[in-house]
Amino acid sequence: xxxxxxxxxxxxxxxxxxxxxxxxxxxxxxxxxxxxxxxxxxxxxxxxxxxxxxxxxxxxxxxxxxxxxxxxxxxxxxxxxxxxxxxxxxxxxxxxxxxxxxxxxxxxxxxxxxxxxxxxxxxxxxxxxxxxxxxxxxxxxxxxxxxxxxxxxxxxxxxxxxxxxxxxxxxxxxxxxxxxxxxxxxxxxxxxxxxxxxxxxxxxxxxxxxxxxxxxxxxxxxxxxxxxxxxxxxxxxxxxxxxxxxxxxxxxxxxxxxxxxxxxxxxxxxxxxxxxxxxxxxxxxxxxxxxxxxxxxxxxxxxxxx
Numbered sequence: 589x590x591x592x593x594x595x596x597x598x599x600x601x602x603x604x605x606x607x608x609x610x611x612x613x614x615x616x617x618x619x620x621x622x623x624x625x626x627x628x629x630x631x632x633x634x635x636x637x638x639x640x641x642x643x644x645x646x647x648x649x650x651x652x653x654x655x656x657x658x659x660x661x662x663x664x665x666x667x668x669x670x671x672x673x674x675x676x677x678x679x680x681x682x683x684x685x686x687x688x689x690x691x692x693x694x695x696x697x698x699x700x701x702x703x704x705x706x707x708x709x710x711x712x713x714x715x716x717x718x719x720x721x722x723x724x725x726x727x728x729x730x731x732x733x734x735x736x737x738x739x740x741x742x743x744x745x746x747x748x749x750x751x752x753x754x755x756x757x758x759x760x761x762x763x764x765x766x767x768x769x770x771x772x773x774x775x776x777x778x779x780x781x782x783x784x785x786x787x788x789x790x791x792x793x794x795x796x797x798x799x800x801x802x803x804x805x806x807x808x809x810x811x812x813x814x815x816x817x818x819x820x821x822x823x824x825x826x827x828x829x830x831x832x833x834x835x836x837x838x839x840x841x842x843x844x845x846x847x848x849x850x851x852x853x854x855x856x857x858x859x860x861x862x863x864x865x866x867x868x869x870x871x872x873x874x875x876x877x878x879x880x881x882x883x884x885x886x887x888x889x890x891x892x893x894x
Contacts, residue, residue, distance in 0.1 A: 590697040592616040593673040595663035598681025599623035599649065602634040604873045605681045607880070609640055611887075613689045617641065617673070619666045620681075621659045624648040625730075641666065653728040654799055656773070656806035661789045664782045675699070677776040682870035683841065684880055686860055688887040695866070696776070701823060704776040706837045707769040707811035708827040710757050716831050720768060720808075721754040722746075723801045755802065759812070761794040768802075769811040770831070772838040774869070777810070781820050785813050807834075842868040854878040861886060 594616055598605050609618050617639050622628045624646040632642060645662040647655045660678070667676050675696050685692065710720050759766040777785075788795055789809075799805035814820045825839055834845055842865040844850035851872050852860065857879055860868045871880060 589615060590674045590693055591672065592693075592696060593667040593670075593676045594618045595660070595667060595676055595678045596620045596681055597623075597649070597659060597663070597678075598631065599626045601681060601873050602631045604871065605631060606634045607873075608679070608681065608684060609635060609637060611685050611689075611884075613693055614639070615693075617667070617670060619643060619663050619670070621663055622646060641670065648730060650728050650730050652724075652804045652806075654796075654802075654805055655728050656804075657789070657799065657809045660773070660806060660810070661786055664786050668779060668783060668786065673779055675776045675778060676782050677840075678774050679867065680774075680869055682872060683774075683867045684869075684871045684876075684883060685866065685887070686842065686868055686883060687866050688890050691890065692866060701778055703778055703781060703814065703820060703823045704825065704839050705771060705781075705811060705814055706775075706825040706827055706839045707771040707815045708831055708837060709815075710768040710770050710808075713831050717757060720757060720770075720803050722803065723755055724803055755798070759795060759798045761792060764816070766795065766812050766816045768808060769815040770808050770837065771811040772834055772841075773806045774838055774841045774843075774867075775810070776840060777814075778823075781814055784817070784820075785810050788813050838865075840866045843870075851875050852879055854882060857882045 592613065592615075594612060596605070596608070596618060598620060599622065605620070612618075618637075618641065620631070620640060620642050622631050622642060625648055628642065628646070643662055643666045647659040647662070649655060649659065664676060667673060687695070710717055757768045759768065799809050802808065814824050815826065827837060835843060842860050842863045844852065844856070849870055850856075851870055852868055853876055860883070
């Protein structure tokens, strides 16, 4: 049977995190990063399954910063050290499965090493390319939007950009040149790619250094490593042409980005199921309960749970 490792990042709603884990195949292993700002005891008290592993290396997560990549890499590290898996799959603690477990397992069993990582080159993407060309300093500092320090950070970014100091969208390392690729933080990759990505993180200081001042590297680091490697590029999902939306680069997860990220409810059920996506995000205890009940009923109808 195919063996799956779910890499989960969470910061709130331990009740839902338990429901998420309980809803997925029992044969899987779950590696969980809890934001360092959160009380991990709320999660460890709610979740005691032997296949759920809370990683010790915790990061104070700041959106859009390099420390999002840091927790991704620590989740990969924990999974690779724990055993042999066919796929490593990223989820947030606010995701929920749409497909039945039997369908999920069958899908990955028949995937034949395909990598469910979508990406698009950031070269020649107009205004979006300009955003990625801006140097972004102090993004790993937990300064709330609107505060003096946050305003100073934003002002520094724009001042440096106005002076004509920009990042290139090709990354020049001593032994290789990389083109910047963008995708989403939600993917399913094979362990060989996971190991190579982790090796780059641990050993390629030039590459990692580029992303420390880059925009939202959690959506670009893994993609850049994968799409610049002949070993993996043909197995990944390349998007051609101009960038359309982050939705178009999220192969397995239904997300409504129309207003930030919409909290889904029962009125979204038809859209979610018609999307054909394996998972949906975001769902919240107390706001998405009826939706999850509808999904649970549909999952039971479409396949025997595993």
